[in-house]
Amino acid sequence: MTAYTQLSNTDKDQLLAELRQQYDAFATQQLDLDMTRGKPSTQQLDLANNLLRLDGFKDSTGADCRNYGGLDGLPEMKALFSDIIETPVENIIIGGNSSLTLMFDALARACLFGVSEDTSPWHGQEVKFLCPSPGYDRHFTVSQTLGLESIRVDMTDSGPDMDQVEALLAQDASIKGIWCVPKYSNPTGITYSDEVVERLASMKTAADDFRIMWDNAYAEHYFSGELDTVKDILATCAAAGNPDRAYVFASTSKMSFAGSGVSAFASSANNVSYAKKYIGAQSIGPDKVNQLRHLALFPDLASLRNHMSKHAALLGPKFARVEQILNEELAEIDIARWTKPRGGYFTSLDLNTGSAKRTIELSANLGVKLTAAGAPFPYGVDPQDNNIRIAPSFPELDDIETAMRVLCLSAKLATLEAAY
Amino acid sequence: MTAYTQLSNTDKDQLLAELRQQYDAFATQQLDLDMTRGKPSTQQLDLANNLLRLDGFKDSTGADCRNYGGLDGLPEMKALFSDIIETPVENIIIGGNSSLTLMFDALARACLFGVSEDTSPWHGQEVKFLCPSPGYDRHFTVSQTLGLESIRVDMTDSGPDMDQVEALLAQDASIKGIWCVPKYSNPTGITYSDEVVERLASMKTAADDFRIMWDNAYAEHYFSGELDTVKDILATCAAAGNPDRAYVFASTSKMSFAGSGVSAFASSANNVSYAKKYIGAQSIGPDKVNQLRHLALFPDLASLRNHMSKHAALLGPKFARVEQILNEELAEIDIARWTKPRGGYFTSLDLNTGSAKRTIELSANLGVKLTAAGAPFPYGVDPQDNNIRIAPSFPELDDIETAMRVLCLSAKLATLEAAY
Numbered sequence: 151m152t153a154y155t156q157l158s159n160t161d162k163d164q165l166l167a168e169l170r171q172q173y174d175a176f177a178t179q180q181l182d183l184d185m186t187r188g189k190p191s192t193q194q195l196d197l198a199n200n201l202l203r204l205d206g207f208k209d210s211t212g213a214d215c216r217n218y219g220g221l222d223g224l225p226e227m228k229a230l231f232s233d234i235i236e237t238p239v240e241n242i243i244i245g246g247n248s249s250l251t252l253m254f255d256a257l258a259r260a261c262l263f264g265v266s267e268d269t270s271p272w273h274g275q276e277v278k279f280l281c282p283s284p285g286y287d288r289h290f291t292v293s294q295t296l297g298l299e300s301i302r303v304d305m306t307d308s309g310p311d312m313d314q315v316e317a318l319l320a321q322d323a324s325i326k327g328i329w330c331v332p333k334y335s336n337p338t339g340i341t342y343s344d345e346v347v348e349r350l351a352s353m354k355t356a357a358d359d360f361r362i363m364w365d366n367a368y369a370e371h372y373f374s375g376e377l378d379t380v381k382d383i384l385a386t387c388a389a390a391g392n393p394d395r396a397y398v399f400a401s402t403s404k405m406s407f408a409g410s411g412v413s414a415f416a417s418s419a420n421n422v423s424y425a426k427k428y429i430g431a432q433s434i435g436p437d438k439v440n441q442l443r444h445l446a447l448f449p450d451l452a453s454l455r456n457h458m459s460k461h462a463a464l465l466g467p468k469f470a471r472v473e474q475i476l477n478e479e480l481a482e483i484d485i486a487r488w489t490k491p492r493g494g495y496f497t498s499l500d501l502n503t504g505s506a507k508r509t510i511e512l513s514a515n516l517g518v519k520l521t522a523a524g525a526p527f528p529y530g531v532d533p534q535d536n537n538i539r540i541a542p543s544f545p546e547l548d549d550i551e552t553a554m555r556v557l558c559l560s561a562k563l564a565t566l567e568a569a570y
Numbered sequence: 571m572t573a574y575t576q577l578s579n580t581d582k583d584q585l586l587a588e589l590r591q592q593y594d595a596f597a598t599q600q601l602d603l604d605m606t607r608g609k610p611s612t613q614q615l616d617l618a619n620n621l622l623r624l625d626g627f628k629d630s631t632g633a634d635c636r637n638y639g640g641l642d643g644l645p646e647m648k649a650l651f652s653d654i655i656e657t658p659v660e661n662i663i664i665g666g667n668s669s670l671t672l673m674f675d676a677l678a679r680a681c682l683f684g685v686s687e688d689t690s691p692w693h694g695q696e697v698k699f700l701c702p703s704p705g706y707d708r709h710f711t712v713s714q715t716l717g718l719e720s721i722r723v724d725m726t727d728s729g730p731d732m733d734q735v736e737a738l739l740a741q742d743a744s745i746k747g748i749w750c751v752p753k754y755s756n757p758t759g760i761t762y763s764d765e766v767v768e769r770l771a772s773m774k775t776a777a778d779d780f781r782i783m784w785d786n787a788y789a790e791h792y793f794s795g796e797l798d799t800v801k802d803i804l805a806t807c808a809a810a811g812n813p814d815r816a817y818v819f820a821s822t823s824k825m826s827f828a829g830s831g832v833s834a835f836a837s838s839a840n841n842v843s844y845a846k847k848y849i850g851a852q853s854i855g856p857d858k859v860n861q862l863r864h865l866a867l868f869p870d871l872a873s874l875r876n877h878m879s880k881h882a883a884l885l886g887p888k889f890a891r892v893e894q895i896l897n898e899e900l901a902e903i904d905i906a907r908w909t910k911p912r913g914g915y916f917t918s919l920d921l922n923t924g925s926a927k928r929t930i931e932l933s934a935n936l937g938v939k940l941t942a943a944g945a946p947f948p949y950g951v952d953p954q955d956n957n958i959r960i961a962p963s964f965p966e967l968d969d970i971e972t973a974m975r976v977l978c979l980s981a982k983l984a985t986l987e988a989a990y
Contacts, residue, residue: 187638195627195636201859204622207615216615216827218607246666247857254852262681262693262716273682273693288854295851296682407636410859431715432674434708437667437860439621439830 153484181517183553188495189544198406201443215438227441231414233451242416249401249413269359280328282310284526286336289329300528309346323356332380334368337498337539339491347381352390362396370458372493373465393418468542479558485565497540504535505564512560518553573904601937603973608915609964618826621863635858647861651834653871662836669821669833689779700748702730704946706756709749720948729766743776752800754788757918757959759911767801772810782816790878792913793885813838888962899978905985917960924955925984932980
C-alpha cells in the first residue's frame with residue numbers, strides 16, 4: 151500500500167470507489183456495536199461477583215456497619231486506599247460509589263465556601279480551569295457545569311505541556327485549577343513524568359487558591375508490562391511548600407463493579423479537615439456495608455493487585471487487537487498516529503486530516519458507535535477535528551475487530567474526502 | 571404524690587434530699603446508656619439481613635446493574651418509591667444511601683444556580699429558611715452550613731404554626747424555604763393536618779423561588795394503630811397553582827440498613843428535569859446493585875408494609891415503656907408534658923421549667939447520654955430551655971427503663987433546683 155499523500159488523483163478516485171464498495175458491504179451487515187465509553191466488560195465484572203455475598207456485617211472493631219455513622223469510612227478501607235494512592239490513612243476520606251461526585255462536590259465547595267477558611271468563594275468570581283486535552287469529558291463537564299471557564303492546554307507524552315501551564319498560571323490569577331489523570335491518562339494512556347509532577351507541585355500560581363484535581367482513576371489498571379508508577383503528588387506538593395495544592399481522587403469502580411464501587415478523596419490535613427466540615431452536614435456517612443464487601447474481596451493491596459492482573463489478562467488482548475487492526479489498516483497509508491497504551495481504558499487515534507467528525511459519522515451510519523468527536527476537548531470542540539477516542543474494554547474481541555475495521559475504513563474514506 | 575408547685579419549702583428540701591440519695595445510688599451503677607440518636611436497633615437491622623445476599627445482578631429489562639449507567643435509578647425502584655410517596659414514577663430520582671445528601675445537594679444547587687433557569691442563585695443574597703421547632707437538627711445544619719439564616723417558627727400538634735409562617739412569608743422575600751417532616755415529625759411525632767398541607771401549598775410567598783423541603787422520612791414508620799396518612803404535597807401544590815414549590819425526600823434508611831439504604835427525591839417535572847442537569851454532571855448514577863438488593867427485599871409496597879409491621883412490633887413496646895415511665899414518674903407531680911407518638915423515632919418531653927440543659931447534664935453525669943439540649947432548635951438554642959428529645963429505638967427495654975428513670979430523676983432534681 152502507498153501513503154495517501156503519494157496517491158495520484160486517478161489512484162484516489164479508484165481507491166475511493168473501492169472503499170465505498172467495502173462500505174456498502176458493511177452496510178448490509180446491519181451492525182450494532184458500541185465503543186463509546188470506558189465500561190468494564192461482563193467478564194471483568196464477573197471477577198468481582200463475590201461482592202454479591204457478604205458474611206457478617208461488623209468491622210474489625212466489632213461495630214455494626216449496617217447502622218448510621220462513620221463519616222469518613224472504615225479504617226480498613228482507608229488503609230487500602232492509603233496503599234493504592236500512597237498517602238497516610240489520616241489524609242483519606244472514603245466516599246460513595248462515585249469519585250466523580252467527590253470531584254464535583256470538592257469544586258462545589260470551592261464555589262460556595264472557598265478552598266479554605268481564609269479564601270473567598272469562587273462563585274461570583276471569574277474562575278478558569280486548565281483542561282489538558284485530549285482529556286476526560288466528564289471532568290470538563292464538572293467544572294463547566296459549576297460555571298468555571300475551561301482553558302485548553304496541550305497534552306504531551308509525559309503529561310500536560312508544562313511550558314503552557316506555567317506561562318498561563320504565572321499571569322492569570324483567575325485560573326484556579328487543573329484537571330489531571332496522572333496514570334494511563336484518559337484518553338492518551340500516558341503517565342506523568344516525575345518532572346511534570348515536580349513542576350505541577352512547585353510552579354508559581356498567580357492565584358493563591360489554586361488546586362490540582364488529581365484523578366488517579368487508573369492507579370492499578372495496567373494490562374501490559376509492569377504497573378507504571380507516578381510520583382506522589384501530595385508529598386511533592388508538600389516538599390515544594392504547597393501542601394494544600396492537590397486534591398487526589400481514586401475509586402474501585404474499574405476494579406469491582408463499575409456502578410457500585412467505593413471512592414476516596416485524599417489531601418493535606420488542612421484540606422481534609424476543611425472538607426469534613428461540609429461533608430458532615432451533607433451526609434451521615436457513606437455505605438459501610440459496601441466497604442465491607444470490598445474489604446472481603448480486597449483484604450489487602452496484594453489481593454487487589456492479583457485481582458487486577460485478571461483484569462489485565464482480559465483487557466490486554468483487546469488493546470492488542472485494536473493496535474493490530476490499526477497497524478494492518480493504517481500504518482502503510484500514513485493517515486494517522488495512535489497511542490500504544492500499557493494501561494487505562496483507551497487508545498487515542500489522531501488523524502492527519504481534520505476528519506474525526508466525518509469518520510465517526512461514517513462509522514455511526516454503519517452501526518458502530520464511537521465517542522462523539524470533540525468529546526475529549528473542552529466544550530466538545532476538537533480544534534483540529536482529528537482526535538478519536540477508542541474504548542475497547544466492553545465489546546468482545548470479534549466485535550472489536552469488526553468495529554475497528556469499520557473505523558479504519560471510515561477514516562480512510564473521510565481522509566480521501568478531505569483531500570478533495 | 572403532690573404537684574411540685576404545691577410543695578411547701580420544707581417539703582421541697584426533704585424531697586431534694588431524697589432525690590439526691592437516689593441520684594447517688596444510680597451513680598454507683600456506673601451506667602453507660604445512649605439515647606442520643608434515632609438509630610434502628612440490632613433486631614430491626616436483622617430484619618433486612620437478606621440484603622447481604624443477592625442472586626443475580628440484572629434488572630427486569632436484563633440490564634447489568636453492576637456496570638455504569640442509570641442516572642435516576644432503576645424503574646422498579648422508582649415504582650416502589652412512587653407507591654411510598656404517592657407520586658408518579660417520572661417525577662422521581664433515586665439517590666445513594668443518604669436522603670440528607672439529596673437535601674444538601676438540592677439546596678447547594680439553589681445556592682449555586684438558583685431553583686430554576688429563570689431565578690437567581692441564592693449565593694451572595696441574604697436568604698432565610700423557616701425552621702419549625704422543635705425539629706430535626708441535621709436539617710437546620712444543612713441550611714445553616716450553606717449560609718442560609720434559620721428563622722424559628724413554632725410547631726403545633728398539626729404542623730408548623732401556619733399563622734406565623736404565612737405572616738413571615740407574606741412580607742419577607744428573603745425567606746426562601748421551610749423544613750418539614752410531615753409524618754411522625756421529628757421529634758414531636760405529629761402528622762401534618764390536611765389544612766396545614768393546603769395552607770403550605772397555597773400560601774402567598776414574597777419570594778418567587780420559595781421551596782418546601784418535605785422530608786417524608788417516616789412515611790411508613792408507625793408503631794401504634796393504623797399508619798397515618800398525609801395529604802400529597804406535590805399534588806396539592808400543583809392544584810394551588812404552585813407546582814414547583816415542593817421538594818420531596820424519602821429513603822429506606824429506617825426500613826433496611828440505616829447506613830446502606832436507598833434514597834429518593836421527587837418533585838414537579840420542571841424541578842426534576844432541572845435537577846438532573848446538575849446530577850448528571852455530578853455522578854454517572856447511584857448504586858444500582860444496592861437498589862436490586864432492596865427490590866429483592868421489598869418487591870412491592872405490600873411486602874414493604876409487612877416488613878414495617880415487624881419494625882412496629884419491635885418499636886411499639888419501647889415507646890410504650892417510655893410513656894409508662896414518664897407516667898409513673900412525672901404525671902402526678904406535674905412538672906412536664908410529653909408526646910404520645912404513634913410513629914417515627916422520638917418522644918418529645920417539655921419540662922414546665924427551663925431545665926432541659928441541667929436535666930441532660932445530670933443524666934450525663936450518671937452515664938445516660940441524651941440528645942444535646944437545644945439540638946432540635948436552630949443554632950442549638952432552645953429559647954425556653956425546656957425540650958428534651960427521647961430516642962428509645964436503639965437500646966433494649968431494660969436499658970430504656972433505666973435511662974428513663976435516670977432522666978425523670980434528673981428532671982425532678984433540675985426542676986426543684988430551678989424552683990429555688
